[in-house]
Amino acid sequence: MEFVTNYITPDIKLSCYEDKLFKTEVVFDQHMLVWFISGETKIIQADNEYIFRAGDIFLIPRNQLATVINYPKDGLPHKTVVMHLTTDRLRTFYAPIEVKPKAAISQKIRCFSDHPLLKSCFASVIPYFEVQEQFPENIASLKINEAISILRIIDSEIDGILANFEEPGKIDLVSFMEKNFMFNMPMEKFGYLTGRSLSTFNRDFRKHFNATPQKWLTQKRLELAYYQLTEKKKKPVEVYLEVGFEDLSHFSYAFKKQFGYTPTGLGSRAG
Incomplete structure (x- = not known):
């Protein structure tokens, strides 16, 4: 079967996959903040390989090549909640904030284990998937802004990623x-x-x-x-x-x- 993806807004989704594995090779156009509910994912980048399991929370920066292999595990489906941190939303969020320039920040995947603040933020959207009712856009914005704010508290380098709006330039x-x-x-x-x-x-x-x-x-x-x-x-x-x-x-x-x-x-x- 293919992924079953339930969007409560264009920027918040719950994905569920029950077959043997699902593999894709992608470059995400937007930053992806992911909370793992069950299953297992292997993400392969040029210099790193990651394994994520139930409880893990991680950020995949935009414009990064990755091979993603998703598996069900222990009789449970591969299930995640994902927030898309779009460039437009981040520009609005950072507009009133003065971000000091920093040295180049690594664009590798950033792992946050099962940080209680992020976990609480993600868990609070689960009921909206269950009731299958319209998710008010103002609440969606609050949830995503909450997640961004938490990231800024727990990761001192995150502004160097989220507030960087440059597009790829000509490289070697x-x-x-x-x-x-x-x-x-x-x-x-x-x-x-x-x-x-x-x-x-x-x-x-x-x-x-x-x-x-x-x-x-x-x-x-x-x-x-x-x-x-x-x-x-x-x-x-x-x-x-x-x-x-x-x-x-x-x-x-x-x-x-x-x-x-x-x-x-x-x-x-x-x-």
């Missing part, structure tokens, strides 16, 4: 792609994140790598998969999603085409 293409090739994103999104139009991205890519983006990406993903299988001793079913393939059969086909044998054939060759 080679270092970005070498760091983020495992994310199965549309080329338009890669272009946006490197500060380029699609046509400029494709032109610059061929200039630097002497190959088409898709051919180069497939090659890099297969090389990473080979490393994970041989050095990390992972199984093909553990690897294919993490290196940017959508299904196991396509991964096995591409792997055999590249290396001459299937991923499962590695064990017999090593022996």
Whole structure:
């Protein structure tokens, strides 16, 4: 089954998933504040890997590439409440606040465990999902502003993320792609994140790598998969999603085409 998502406002939702797993590769256009009710999520970024479980609360900053794999766990569905902290709302929130410039703040996921203030804020919206009645916009605004205010109390660096409204500028293409090739994103999104139009991205890519983006990406993903299988001793079913393939059969086909044998054939060759 697909995700069942219940929005009480466009910016507050409850997601529930009961199947084996759900995987997506995304760049969130807005900051996402998430409260985990049940299930488990693995989030893979270029430099970090996170596991979140029931009770965890975390913030995913906008414009960050991530592979998200969601699982039910212990007989319970994967269930979360999510607040979208939109740029428009944050501009309004910060308009009367003087934010002092700080050194560059890491855009990694920020974890808040089960902080009681954030947990209380999230728990207070649950009844609105249950009664299935119209959620007044003024109450929704109060709840989201409450969450932002709590974040500012418990995280001294959060203004450097939430009050930063800059869009991605033109950056070094080679270092970005070498760091983020495992994310199965549309080329338009890669272009946006490197500060380029699609046509400029494709032109610059061929200039630097002497190959088409898709051919180069497939090659890099297969090389990473080979490393994970041989050095990390992972199984093909553990690897294919993490290196940017959508299904196991396509991964096995591409792997055999590249290396001459299937991923499962590695064990017999090593022996």
